Amino acid sequence: MNKQLTLDHADAALEFNKNEAKVDWHDETLWFVRTKRDRAVAQIPEWEQLREAASQIKNYGLSNMHDLLIQFEENAIRNGIKIHWAADGDEHNAIILDIIKQAGANRMVKSKSMLTEECHLNQFLTDKRIEVIDSDLGERIVQMRGEPPSHIVLPAIHLTKAEVGETFHEHLGTDKGATDPQYLTEAARQHLRETFLTRKVALTGVNFAIAETGGFVVCTNEGNADMGVHLADVHIAAMGFEKIIPRAEHLSVFLRLLARSATGQPITTFSSHFHRPRPGQEMHIVIVDNGRSRQLGRPDFRNSLKCIRCAACLNTCPVYRRSGGFSYHSAVAGPIGSILAPNLDMKQNADLPFASTLCGSCSNVCPVKIDIHDQLYKWRQVLMKEGYGPGSKTVAMKAMATVLESPRLYRMAGKVGRGVLRFAPITVENGLNPWYTQREMPEPPAESFHDWYVNHKKA
């Protein structure tokens, strides 16, 4: 088996945990966002009904995907938008390159789009000598550092103000050691203004595409999507096909859920509705599959396509908060990423469904009620059955099953185990036992409950 190019989750998390103060900071920063979310949703008495409504609208969408997409395409074309279909990331990238070339451009400004991260668009365009500048502040920061986003809503959440100051000093020439957010933001603003004014092609993501109208909505807090496309001659919108919703009226449900779940805001600062190109402008939508139809065809996992990318599951996940976004080695980190990634590549991402305690917080915080932790459990079964687990684990589990299904073997093993712990603790209290590295072993009693019961109660 080829060695993975990236560390698996446990090893990456071990690295991340070497700086405990940074882990504490990361955990508390994201917990603060989760707390803001709790306060915001508690003010909506009908919150749970909203979640249910959103979940049902998405159910309808998943069950009528074909018809809704065709309806969307017809309406969008009628509005003067050009529609492109991409089967995978490569096709998505090639279509976008083609549009840029036809516009006679060699540079583009982009608002935040996790889909383009999934398709590795930036690297692809850079290799073709097309310059791409990310205009979302967090994205721009990680882009300067040559890193991917570590979080789907807060791409630079893993960085402290000092680290941002250092990056800006290096790339934008700000004063060394500067950490004042206002000063740093102003520097970024000047830099991005220059970008917005000079790019003929702008790309945005799509938060919601409306079949009924052929229009789409993009939500940002910085207005950067609008700044890019309002000044550009060509607007490209990259859209995973699951972003479709049937009717405009359904937006009222999702827009109330999205920002509250994401950051605890009542609504995103900008919810921009695009229906047709302005006179003289070209508007393209690239509708991408990239494994989505495969996931739609898996009954146990199709609900993962309901995701509206609010990141509430990342913020609430006690494992994500203490392992960091990069430990998930995938465009979408955290619990939702861990059920999306194995669909893209089972072998590469077989570790991710195990990066969870199955505490269930993710499923209950999810505004569209995705059964995330149940899907993590189900992926584990699929991946081990398909042989993506280490061979040693299979052997150990088979041995364990043999002992635990036989009352006689179980009692014998228990007695031996307790005896070893009592009389030769060194055999388990050593550096090879991952339990013992930072925890004491439980103290073994002389007799099991079974033996006590037989001696005292007589069955």
Added chain:
Amino acid sequence: MKVGLFIPCYIDQFYPQVAIATLKLLEKVGCKVSYPLQQTCCGQPMANSGFEHLTGGCNENFVRNFANCDYIVSPSGSCTLHIKHHLHSANEEVATGIRSRIYELTEFLTDIVKVNTLDATFPYKVGLHQSCHGQRGLHISQMSELVAPPFSKPVQLLNLVKDLELIQLDRRDECCGFGGTFCVTEEAVSVKMGKDRVADHLRHGVNFITGVDVSCLMHMEGILKRANSNVKVKHIAEILTATI
């Protein structure tokens, strides 16, 4: 009412005092309890590791032991949840019956026995760890993610104990990081989660940490002991049967 006592494997082997307290508590509230002697494990260690297909033998053994009980009660939210969701058998009708009749100890006491007095005294400051599988899986208490009225079956019972002072945590239902085999396969994150969970209790000056799952308590006990703390863990059954 014939109650079959299900004692999970690691409680049987390492924490017999929890099983003894559970038995004593159930008898005290008027149940006729039997402990089927050939029981072993619910199969969760294999299933959560992705090997549910190896749990057939455990399942059949469980069915053989508990098919004839009116109720099955266990001092573990996690193992109870596993049986409730994943027990299957060649005799599926019997397995379905067992899945509908198994209860975690505190939910059995509050919902079926409807206990409203207890002769117990525990004059200490206690922190309650809300184990995830009991809380979010069996819904024995409300979780902070939902917009819904709060309730807690373990707290309802702890409030019946004389002189016990229950503290409030900063994060009232964060996971401790045990997570079954997660505690060894993801050792770094597991330990960090455990340290943080324990620190929340320590900040509020507890003498004891309690809960409905010995697995979480075992994990936190290991961390407390390594730090030479004098704070102890006790399963809720031990506190509900405590006298002075």
